[in-house]
Amino acid sequence: MKTIVSVLLLLLSFCSSYACDCNTISGLKECDVAFSGKVLSIQRVDSIIIYYEITFKVDTVFKGKITSKNVAIIMPCLQDGCCGILMHINDKFAVFAFNEDMGYSIGKRLQTNQCWETQKIK
Numbered sequence: 001m002k003t004i005v006s007v008l009l010l011l012l013s014f015c016s017s018y019a020c021d022c023n024t025i026s027g028l029k030e031c032d033v034a035f036s037g038k039v040l041s042i043q044r045v046d047s048i049i050i051y052y053e054i055t056f057k058v059d060t061v062f063k064g065k066i067t068s069k070n071v072a073i074i075m076p077c078l079q080d081g082c083c084g085i086l087m088h089i090n091d092k093f094a095v096f097a098f099n100e101d102m103g104y105s106i107g108k109r110l111q112t113n114q115c116w117e118t119q120k121i122k
Contacts, residue, residue, distance in 0.1 A: 022083075022115035031096040033064030033071075033110055036121060039091045040070060042078070051076055054087055056095065073097050074111045083113040092121040 028034050037056035045051050052075045058066055073095060077084035087093070096117045097110040112118045 027096055027117035028063060030098070031063060031116065032099045033066060033097045034062040034095065035064075035066060035071070036060045036062070036092065036094050037071070039087050039089055039093065042087060042089065052078055052084070056093070059092075071110065074109045075113060083115060085112070085114060085118055087120075094119055094121055 035056070035058050037058040037060075039054060040057050041055045043053045043055075045053055053072050054075060055070055055072045058069055058071055075084050076082055078086055085093075094117070095112055097112045098116070100109070100111055
C-alpha cells in the first residue's frame with residue numbers, strides 16, 4: 001500500500017510540473033493582432049516540434065493589420081495543461097495573438113495560448 005501511494009504521489013507531481021503557468025494574462029494592449037473569427041480548420045503539424053495551426057475566417061479586426069479574410073494562428077497544443085485552448089471547427093473566438101519567431105526553421109508566426117485573453121464567443 002505504501003508503494004502505491006508513493007507511486008501516485010510521484011505521478012501527480014510529474015503531471016503538475018507540465019501545467020500551464022501564466023504569470024500574467026495578456027490582452028489587447030500587449031498583443032500584435034486581435035480579431036474575432038470562426039475556426040475553419042485545425043491541423044496538427046509534426047515538425048521538429050509538434051504544434052497546431054488553426055485557420056480562422058476573420059469577422060472583425062480590433063488591432064493590427066490582417067490582409068486576408070483567413071488567418072492562421074499557431075498554438076502549442078489543444079489542451080489546458082500545456083497552455084493550449086480547446087477549439088473545434090465552427091467555434092467562434094476573440095483571438096489575441098503575438099508575432100514570434102518559433103525557431104526550428106518554422107519562422108515568425110502569429111501565436112496564442114492560455115496566457116493571452118483568447119476565448120470562445122458564445
